Amino acid sequence: MDFDFDLFVIGGGSGGVRAARIAASEGGAKVALAEEYRMGGTCVIRGCVPKKLMVYASGFSRTVEDGKAYGWDIRQHGFDWGQFRPHLHAELDRLEAAYRRNAQNAGVTIFDSRAVLDDAHTVRLADGKTVTAKHILVATGGQPFVPDFPGSELAITSNDIFLVDELPKSILIVGGGYIACEFACILNGLGVEVTQFYRGAQILNGFDEEVRGHIGELIMDSGVSLHLGCDVIEMEQQDEGIFVKATNGKNRHYDKVMYATGRKPNSGGLGLEDIGVKLGRKGEIVVDEWSQTSVPSIYAVGDVTDRINLTPVAIREGHAFADTVFGGKKVKADHALVPGAVFTQPEYGYVGMSEEEARKDHEIEVYATAFKPMKDAFAGREDRVLFKLIVDAADRRVLGCHIVAEGAGELIQLAAIAVKMGATKEDFDRTVAVHPTIAEELVTMRKPVR
Structure with a gap:
């Protein structure tokens, strides 16, 4: 059977765009992608990127206050949302255009339209046009959930x-x-x-x-x-x-x-169940280790599968799919020891197991310290940072690393490399501290607290 495309991707977020680009540019596939809202998906348009820019904006009130302790005569006149908001949306427009341009430069045909499935190889666009594809990838992400109650x-x-x-x-x-x-x-x-x-x-x-x-x-x-x-x-x-x-x-x-x-997988109204695609209890698309659904020609990646709902994971899943189906190499997305960050203030960076998870299957030692960082103490703040390592008592591997501190998201990326490589507590201990920093605590905690 002749198909219009080798691959049709539903969803223009991080996972879908990565899969489309790699399949087209490296796999030589004829690829189309449909996005009903804006290219870039949750992360670029209404998630990670605008949120992080707002994190930066919100941190300046504290910076200005602390600056006085460091000798700066700075006067606050309050935050101007009317000035910030246009810059925020201009940056989102720029990123959306980059997502679109990169996909098109790879040879991907883009349909600015909602797409649903008619059968295992047929996609129907909002204008009624149908398109066929040998493989279909669903990458429609997730959406916020509001419970039903009065008001x-x-x-x-x-x-x-x-x-x-x-x-x-x-x-x-x-x-x-x-x-x-x-x-x-x-x-x-x-x-x-x-x-x-x-x-x-x-x-x-x-x-x-x-x-x-x-x-x-x-x-x-x-x-x-x-x-x-x-x-x-x-x-x-x-x-x-x-x-x-x-x-x-x-x-x-x-x-x-x-x-x-909470959020729920954005799988409703796509026609998935009508053609035999199995969904889970929360509406997530059930896939195997290759991101393949119960219908062999249909795959799914990202938050719609409700595995690990992080943008870098969706990108890895999309890339692995493209390599496997179009690149001639079998690649599984690695979901082990995925680091992450929570952008509270201060931030929380983590990789590996929590103390509670580790205790279920391991004899562990816990190394932890909480203290006032020099920067905050000088400014008269009472905030305390937290560094925590969870160590397997038998083989000494670091099972988990947790940091609550300014810049923890940046710090955990580097710590995650060591944890992913299987570093032991003694590997951490052998590393010379960088002084004076808060991060030196990662390599100076000598005695377990538990």
């Missing part, structure tokens, strides 16, 4: 916060995951009065327990009003703002309410 339609999500015309004076952020905590810190740093509700006992569920407690205290110390074991009962739009009725009885009005209570 839930009043909530915004992380998708919307970048688009507001002006920053609210007050906001309630509901959720305790990394997105909720990041935006609590960002908006607090930009001068917004921030309240955060989380129904659990501690924020950042699933991460290392000691780290969770440490960051929770830092968030509260920074000025965020964090309420644990608390949830929203109902919301109503009133003249004074959005009235929120809370389970802890602390009912009040907010200018905005942002829900960051």
